[in-house]
Amino acid sequence: xxxxxxxxxxxxxxxxxxxxxxxxxxxxxxxxxxxxxxxxxxxxxxxxxxxxxxxxxxxxxxxxxxxxxxxxxxxxxxxxxxxxxxxxxxxxxxxxxxxxxxxxxxxxxxxxxxxxxxxxxxxxxxxxxxxxxxxxxxxxxxxxxxxxxxxxxxxxxxxxxxxxxxxxxxxxxxxxxxxxxxxxxxxxxxxxxxxxxxxxxxxxxxxxxxxxxxxxxxxxxxxxxxxxxxxxxxxxxxxxxxxxxxxxxxxxxxxxxxxxxxxxxxxxxxxxxxxxxxxxxxxxxxxxxxxxxxxxxxxxxxxx
Numbered sequence: 001x002x003x004x005x006x007x008x009x010x011x012x013x014x015x016x017x018x019x020x021x022x023x024x025x026x027x028x029x030x031x032x033x034x035x036x037x038x039x040x041x042x043x044x045x046x047x048x049x050x051x052x053x054x055x056x057x058x059x060x061x062x063x064x065x066x067x068x069x070x071x072x073x074x075x076x077x078x079x080x081x082x083x084x085x086x087x088x089x090x091x092x093x094x095x096x097x098x099x100x101x102x103x104x105x106x107x108x109x110x111x112x113x114x115x116x117x118x119x120x121x122x123x124x125x126x127x128x129x130x131x132x133x134x135x136x137x138x139x140x141x142x143x144x145x146x147x148x149x150x151x152x153x154x155x156x157x158x159x160x161x162x163x164x165x166x167x168x169x170x171x172x173x174x175x176x177x178x179x180x181x182x183x184x185x186x187x188x189x190x191x192x193x194x195x196x197x198x199x200x201x202x203x204x205x206x207x208x209x210x211x212x213x214x215x216x217x218x219x220x221x222x223x224x225x226x227x228x229x230x231x232x233x234x235x236x237x238x239x240x241x242x243x244x245x246x247x248x249x250x251x252x253x254x255x256x257x258x259x260x261x262x263x264x265x266x267x268x269x270x271x272x273x274x275x276x277x278x279x280x281x282x283x284x285x286x287x288x289x290x291x292x293x294x295x296x297x298x299x300x301x302x303x304x
Contacts, residue, residue, distance in 0.1 A: 001200045002047045008062075010043065010070050015090035022070035023091070024062045027054025031303045032097040032124075033296070034088065035062040038106020039218055040182045041283070042069035042208050045105070048289035056297045057304040058101075063091060065108075067217030069208050079220035081114035082233035089119055101300055103127035105285060107221055116243050117236040124303070125244040127296055129284045130253075131260045131274065133267035134237045143266060145259045157189075162226030165219040175210035182209040192281025193252045201286070240269050246299045247273035250280030250287065272299075 010022035043062040064071040104112030109132035116123040223229035245268040
């Protein structure tokens with residue numbers, strides 16, 4: 001359970017005229033470190049990481065992505081990687097950061113990969129906290145790595161969120177139903193070990209999704225995935241990441257694809273890992289925060 005002392009209150013920062021992100025920050029003046037959340041999270045998922053990493057010497061910033069948490073909705077109605085990264089590079093500029101270490105989880109990991117390829121001069125190195133990686137079908141095939149097999153029991157939500165988002169939100173017609181739906185990703189969907197989150201955890205983490213418009217905005221990325229929402233620019237996840245990268249994967253999540261080690265070797269040629277973290281599923285920043293914090297500190301020790 002998150003302790004009150006660990007909850008860093010967000011501040012709203014204008015990253016382009018009239019458009020603000022909610023940002024949680026600690027350690028101003030340290031080594032720039034951006035923490036990028038995914039679905040079904042907000043910056044709250046980093047509550048156990050912000051203060052320890054700031055104490056280690058980082059200037060730690062965890063924003064809510066556009067449309068999530070307390071951030072503004074997309075002013076241009078785009079929720080693709082380029083749009084997210086337009087906000088994040090704008091945040092860099094406001095903070096006075098030329099470049100940063102970037103750690104990402106879930107959607108945030110893919111945004112981080114796109115950021116590293118789209119703006120390589122802004123990303124010093126990457127920390128990936130699941131099995132997210134660039135999509136390199138030709139390189140994988142040439143290395144004898146078979147295509148991943150779909151898991152319909154795990155990914156059934158993708159179709160509904162990506163193709164029938166409005167109908168799904170209409171069904172989830174009360175704050176309680178919306179929060180219960182989000183809570184399922186921390187529960188019976190087995191993205192993490194059973195009982196990894198108690199009731200207080202879920203109340204804290206799912207609170208922003210009680211708002212129907214916030215829930216609807218979070219489905220936009222799945223519309224991009226399913227091809228039902230246009231892109232503001234092509235996604236740059238079709239090439240290896242050249243920056244140094246650390247990859248940690250929770251051993252206890254059912255969403256991990258096959259041949260993760262072989263894929264990582266091609267996707268992150270300057271990477272280390274993947275390292276498998278026992279006792280963690282998909283939400284490693286919360287489930288195993290000490291491991292995550294120490295790994296980031298060790299990986300970036302030469303910068304501190």
